Amino acid sequence: MPRQDQQNKQIRDERRAQILQAALRVFARRGMVAAKISDIAKEAGLSHGLVYHYFKSKEEIFMTLVQKALDSSLNVIHYAHERVGTHLEKLRWMTEQIIKSIDNGDEILLFLIMIQASTSDIVSEEVKEMLTGEHAVSPVMATIPLIVEGQKVGEIKQGDPVQLAVTYYAFIQGLAINRIQWEGCPMPEANLIMNIFKKTP
Amino acid sequence: MPRQDQQNKQIRDERRAQILQAALRVFARRGMVAAKISDIAKEAGLSHGLVYHYFKSKEEIFMTLVQKALDSSLNVIHYAHERVGTHLEKLRWMTEQIIKSIDNGDEILLFLIMIQASTSDIVSEEVKEMLTGEHAVSPVMATIPLIVEGQKVGEIKQGDPVQLAVTYYAFIQGLAINRIQWEGCPMPEANLIMNIFKKTP
DNA sequence: GTCTATAACGAGATAGAC
DNA sequence: GTCTATCTCGTTATAGAC
Incomplete structure (x- = not known):
């Protein structure tokens, strides 16, 4: 060259x-x-x-960003899987990483892009395909194995793992939204979120 | 007439x-x-x-809806205050009402309007004023007294009440987002959310 | 009170000069 | 590779008929 x-x-x-x-x-x-x-x-x-x-178009730029956002959120799940420690510790580590990325810099904007893409009617069919298509992998789905394994060994409370995962990501997305609404709002500890997974005595 | x-x-x-x-x-x-x-x-x-x-304009329609959404969210807090029972029970009742409104019908759309209005740069100054202006009352602020009272009598765990309220509403908004993303996704019990307020042994 | 027709404008996308 | 000028079309908002 x-x-x-x-x-x-x-x-x-x-x-x-x-x-x-x-x-x-x-x-x-x-x-x-x-x-x-x-x-x-x-x-x-x-x-x-x-x-x-x-x-080529504004749409293409947006699509590229949605892909980046999706990759980024799946990456952290992937790394969590590969860590050593209990399943609960893996989830806590993942949560800490996510909170960090919400807490500073432009990374939080990727959350907003994802939320826009998945709640809006205006996105193209291609974007919809990426998010909910045949072989699309959503963060919720990618997290479920971790939860199921944790339940098997008794680290995580019983119950529908899908519901637990949904609840978890609801929390995460809500934090990102909140952060945008109120810059400098106090962020909760990862531990507070982990309560979702813990057994209530 | x-x-x-x-x-x-x-x-x-x-x-x-x-x-x-x-x-x-x-x-x-x-x-x-x-x-x-x-x-x-x-x-x-x-x-x-x-x-x-x-x-008069598209903007005016939008503003009217934002006002409706804000009123609606403050109303449920108001009713919660007036109920009989412990502070934790009031909060649980409020949470149940909110989950119900997220779970069916068009009420959930008011959440989306609020989220759009408060996360977007494009809203007019008037709308911003409604949400963050001098004498604007946000749901987070309106909920804090309930939390503080609960902490005084030991029903709610200690810690920054603002942070607890922020966390709570992060959760709520996240649930609404999630619900839109995945219609028919399993909604968590109000009790699961109440864990935010409870002492962890 | 309700409709259709149209004025006015702004933004996405392209062409072509440098 | 980068810019400015322009084409084109869709949308807001209004005017005026019924």
């Missing part, structure tokens, strides 16, 4: 990342429809037209 | 309610910006132009 091409590739990768970063901020706070390409361009510090050089 | 005028007033009240009901459905699922006046008109079964006969 000629030297010039490598430099070009680097520029292209940079610009793409730059646009995605800007789009994340704009989409998360304004929503897919209200977000204007010119908003994204301005946030990224480049021209309106250039955005279309790197992405 | 002449007979004719009374009939007219009734028609006007009906139409207004009809439009608001339709707007609630459309706004909740598409968002304030993506929702088209023609969508609302179609859902309400009347013409595009008539909507503007009853409301």
Whole structure:
């Protein structure tokens, strides 16, 4: 690969990342429809037209971000599975990671993107497919094995594991929403959330 | 008041309610910006132009709904205060009511409106004022006295009451989101949520 | 009170210059 | 690779007929 091409590739990768970063901020706070390409361009510090050089459409940018958000949430579950310790400890570690990501920086915006994508009617069929399609894997589904295993060995209280997982993610998403509504609101300890899984005497 | 005028007033009240009901459905699922006046008109079964006969703008419709959502959430807290029983029982009753309203009908859509209004940048200053203005009362704030009283008499675990309230509403909002994402998802018992307030031995 | 027709405007997407 | 100018279309909001 000629030297010039490598430099070009680097520029292209940079610009793409730059646009995605800007789009994340704009989409998360304004929503897919209200977000204007010119908003994204301005946030990224480049021209309106250039955005279309790197992405086919606004929809494509949004889809890319939804994919990123989904990957990110599945990743932390994956790492939790691989940790050493009890199932409850794995879940606690995962919860701590999630709270951290809600608590600082732009990572929380990925939650908002996910919530928008999964509660809104306006998303394209492709996005819906990613979230609820035939071979789509949702965070809830990916977490269930961990819960079931924990129940088998008696670390986690009995009951429908699906309901436990749903409740857990309801909590997580609610925290992200709350954090946006009230920046600097006090975040609960991971332990408080873990009470969901513990036996009540 | 002449007979004719009374009939007219009734028609006007009906139409207004009809439009608001339709707007609630459309706004909740598409968002304030993506929702088209023609969508609302179609859902309400009347013409595009008539909507503007009853409301000055799309913004005004949205604002009216935000106010309704806010009133509704404060009302249930108010009733909880007035009930007989321990503070924990009041909170449990309130939680049951909220879960019921999330679980069926269009009431859940009011939660979505509130969440949209409070997480989005696109809402007008007037709406922001309603939610976070000088003499605005948020559900979190309205619930804190109940928690503080419960802590005084030892029914509720110690700790920052603001944090407890935030956590509680995070949970509630998360449940509403979850319910939209997955219609028919299993809803947790009110008791599960009450664990937030209970002392952990 | 209700409708249809239309004015006015803004935003997504493209073309083509540099 | 980057920008500005422009095309095009859909939507809000209004005007005026019934």
